[in-house]
Amino acid sequence: MRRAPSVILIVAAVVALGLVPVLAPPFYANLLVPFYGYAIALLGFNLLFGYGGLLSFGHAMFLGLGAYGAAVIAGVWGIKEFEIVLIGAALAGLVVALPLGWLVVRYTGIFFGMLTLAFGMLTHSVLFKFYHLTGGDSGMRVPRMRLLGLEFAAYNKIELMAGPFYYYCLALMLIAAFLMWRIVHSPFGLHLRSLRDNAQKALYLGVRVHQFRLAAFVISAIYGAIGGAILGFRTGLADPELVYWTHSGHLVFMTVLGGFSSFLGPIIGALALTLLQDQLQSYTQYWRFVLGAILALVVIFLPRGLAGLAADVGSFLSSPRRRPGPVQLPEHSQPGVLGPGLRRDDVA
Amino acid sequence: MSAFGNILLGGIFHAAVLFLVAAGLQLVFGVQKIVNLACGSFYALGAYFGITFVTLALKAGMPQWTLLPLLLVAGAVMAVVGPPIERILRTVYDRDESFQLLLTFAMVLMFQDIIRFLWGANPTSLDNVQLVYGKIVAGDFIVPVYNLLVIAAAIGAAALIGLFLQRTNYGRLLRATAENRTMAEALGVNVRGIYAAVFTLGTLLGTVGGALVVPTAAASLDMAVEVVIEAFAVVVIGGLGSMAGALAGSLLVGLIRAGSLVFYPEFEILAIYLIVIGVLLLKPSGLFGKPAA
Numbered sequence: 001m002r003r004a005p006s007v008i009l010i011v012a013a014v015v016a017l018g019l020v021p022v023l024a025p026p027f028y029a030n031l032l033v034p035f036y037g038y039a040i041a042l043l044g045f046n047l048l049f050g051y052g053g054l055l056s057f058g059h060a061m062f063l064g065l066g067a068y069g070a071a072v073i074a075g076v077w078g079i080k081e082f083e084i085v086l087i088g089a090a091l092a093g094l095v096v097a098l099p100l101g102w103l104v105v106r107y108t109g110i111f112f113g114m115l116t117l118a119f120g121m122l123t124h125s126v127l128f129k130f131y132h133l134t135g136g137d138s139g140m141r142v143p144r145m146r147l148l149g150l151e152f153a154a155y156n157k158i159e160l161m162a163g164p165f166y167y168y169c170l171a172l173m174l175i176a177a178f179l180m181w182r183i184v185h186s187p188f189g190l191h192l193r194s195l196r197d198n199a200q201k202a203l204y205l206g207v208r209v210h211q212f213r214l215a216a217f218v219i220s221a222i223y224g225a226i227g228g229a230i231l232g233f234r235t236g237l238a239d240p241e242l243v244y245w246t247h248s249g250h251l252v253f254m255t256v257l258g259g260f261s262s263f264l265g266p267i268i269g270a271l272a273l274t275l276l277q278d279q280l281q282s283y284t285q286y287w288r289f290v291l292g293a294i295l296a297l298v299v300i301f302l303p304r305g306l307a308g309l310a311a312d313v314g315s316f317l318s319s320p321r322r323r324p325g326p327v328q329l330p331e332h333s334q335p336g337v338l339g340p341g342l343r344r345d346d347v348a
Numbered sequence: 349m350s351a352f353g354n355i356l357l358g359g360i361f362h363a364a365v366l367f368l369v370a371a372g373l374q375l376v377f378g379v380q381k382i383v384n385l386a387c388g389s390f391y392a393l394g395a396y397f398g399i400t401f402v403t404l405a406l407k408a409g410m411p412q413w414t415l416l417p418l419l420l421v422a423g424a425v426m427a428v429v430g431p432p433i434e435r436i437l438r439t440v441y442d443r444d445e446s447f448q449l450l451l452t453f454a455m456v457l458m459f460q461d462i463i464r465f466l467w468g469a470n471p472t473s474l475d476n477v478q479l480v481y482g483k484i485v486a487g488d489f490i491v492p493v494y495n496l497l498v499i500a501a502a503i504g505a506a507a508l509i510g511l512f513l514q515r516t517n518y519g520r521l522l523r524a525t526a527e528n529r530t531m532a533e534a535l536g537v538n539v540r541g542i543y544a545a546v547f548t549l550g551t552l553l554g555t556v557g558g559a560l561v562v563p564t565a566a567a568s569l570d571m572a573v574e575v576v577i578e579a580f581a582v583v584v585i586g587g588l589g590s591m592a593g594a595l596a597g598s599l600l601v602g603l604i605r606a607g608s609l610v611f612y613p614e615f616e617i618l619a620i621y622l623i624v625i626g627v628l629l630l631k632p633s634g635l636f637g638k639p640a641a
Contacts, residue, residue: 110588118581122618122621249450252450253453285464289458289462292454292455292457293454295450295453296451299450
């Protein structure tokens with residue numbers, strides 16, 4: 001629906017993001033690099049949560065995997081090509097997620113959330129306790145890497161982040177988003193949504209439930225690992241906090257803030273939280289309280305997130321003669337409806 | 349032998365405190381079907397308030413031996429945060445469980461800063477009070493009487509909760525609501541009142557657990573998120589919603605933690621989570637839980 005204006009909006013947004021390093025001080029471009037990491041990770045996360053109806057509360061483990069993967073490949077083995085690191089991180093995500101997913105996709109709802117949380121905390125305790133392998137709580141250093149074989153020796157770390165690496169990540173996010181768009185709108189994506197809405201009926205119709213959920217889990221893990229590799233390069237460090245359960249909670253937070261029932265929701269959420277957190281931290285040391293309050297308000301009053309709000313405002317403005325304001329709570333807020341309950345026209 | 353005894357008692361003490369927190373989690377999940385991540389924040393709140401309350405009371409001239417009753421009172425007072433939070437959670441009772449989980453996560457974030465605001469970021473502790481009740485010494489075997497009292501208090505709490513749920517009229521209404529909310533409501537049970545009561549009781553168990561632990565350990569900002577994952581391990585091992593499971597699970601987790609801290613520290617949390625995953629994969633309903641529908 002309304003394909004034309006949204007394409008214009010997306011192009012405008014990409015152009016605006018592309019202009020940030022040119023127009024704004026390097027601080028802002030540097031600030032946005034983690035946003036790209038999170039955006040890529042959340043695109044994958046939302047395949048599982050928004051489209052698959054599976055809430056993982058241990059997804060930060062794959063971000064950790066990517067960051068530690070970068071630390072091992074570039075730091076320990078000395079292969080300082082970021083492309084190889086990305087491929088390595090993706091492979092690591094694949095290798096870990098296959099057996100893990102095979103175990104966890106047999107469960108849904110709260111059991112899926114608890115199992116992923118348990119695996120996440122298991123990973124955290126391994127990273128935290130096995131000091132000689134992982135550096136314990138001080139983590140592992142992620143060295144500076146080459147991009148597309150170029151050294152960028154004239155740039156210091158901030159200039160590299162705010163210049164070449166910024167555009168690199170922007171391109172990476174666009175590729176990741178395009179691929180995810182194709183995945184979501186393929187028959188596979190349709191199968192996944194049917195599993196979310198009514199797994200029993202889908203099974204009856206011949207959908208291979210576990211295989212499809214496993215595929216979604218693995219794809220989301222690969223996206224998570226790639227996002228984690230970006231975060232690792234940005235901070236120059238892979239530490240166990242990346243894998244702690246509260247970080248997984250933050251991933252869910254961003255997704256819900258942006259709106260999990262919309263394709264671009266997670267990206268909007270990642271951007272909103274990155275900017276918000278930066279602003280809040282400069283105003284008050286009690287920024288967690290404000291974030292928590294915002295999360296509570298979004299959960300209670302805006303279950304479809306910022307993207308849902310934007311869609312409501314958009315449809316209100318474009319059709320003034322319609323009855324004012326769509327109902328605030330969509331159907332999934334009603335009892336008895338399982339899963340996040342996406343509205344068809346929100347994704348089309 | 350004596351080392352073994354010390355480990356055993358340390359583990360049981362930890363289990364006793366953990367049981368209180370896990371029991372609160374179980375109660376809320378059993379009746380309201382909400383996984384309350386904020387139970388760890390209640391625990392931290394109880395701990396910090398316990399320190400302030402006891403320090404003030406002792407300064408005001410209360411005798412030293414009133415430590416345990418003072419802590420219990422402090423924990424009970426802090427349970428006042430329960431009803432307002434239940435009121436907020438009421439807005440999402442009919443929603444998907446991921447929303448409920450997220451709302452309690454929002455509480456975790458907020459309480460962390462509320463505590464930071466009220467008590468500061470540095471760990472606080474209650475000094476020189478653990479031994480006011482003396483200690484029992486037998487060779488190398490040393491145990492503060494306070495620890496034994498806390499273990500006794502936890503056993504007492506378990507017995508009281510059991511009696512309350514099984515024998516009293518209100519307990520029966522509560523179990524009926526847990527079993528089938530719609531049917532209970534149709535039969536005239538005040539479900540809204542029961543939800544408020546259950547959540548407050550769950551809060552009370554958390555705050556009392558936190559208050560009781562402060563004579564033996566410092567209160568820190570991280571204690572909230574740390575105890576959540578342990579309590580969570582307890583309820584998964586024991587079975588979601590089961591009180592007997594909370595008891596067995598907390599004993600298991602307490603003993604494993606104490607044992608691995610002594611023999612192989614790297615395995616402390618690892619061992620617990622391996623058991624959690626094993627239980628979830630082999631018997632997702634837990635040791636004492638009812639099979640999931």
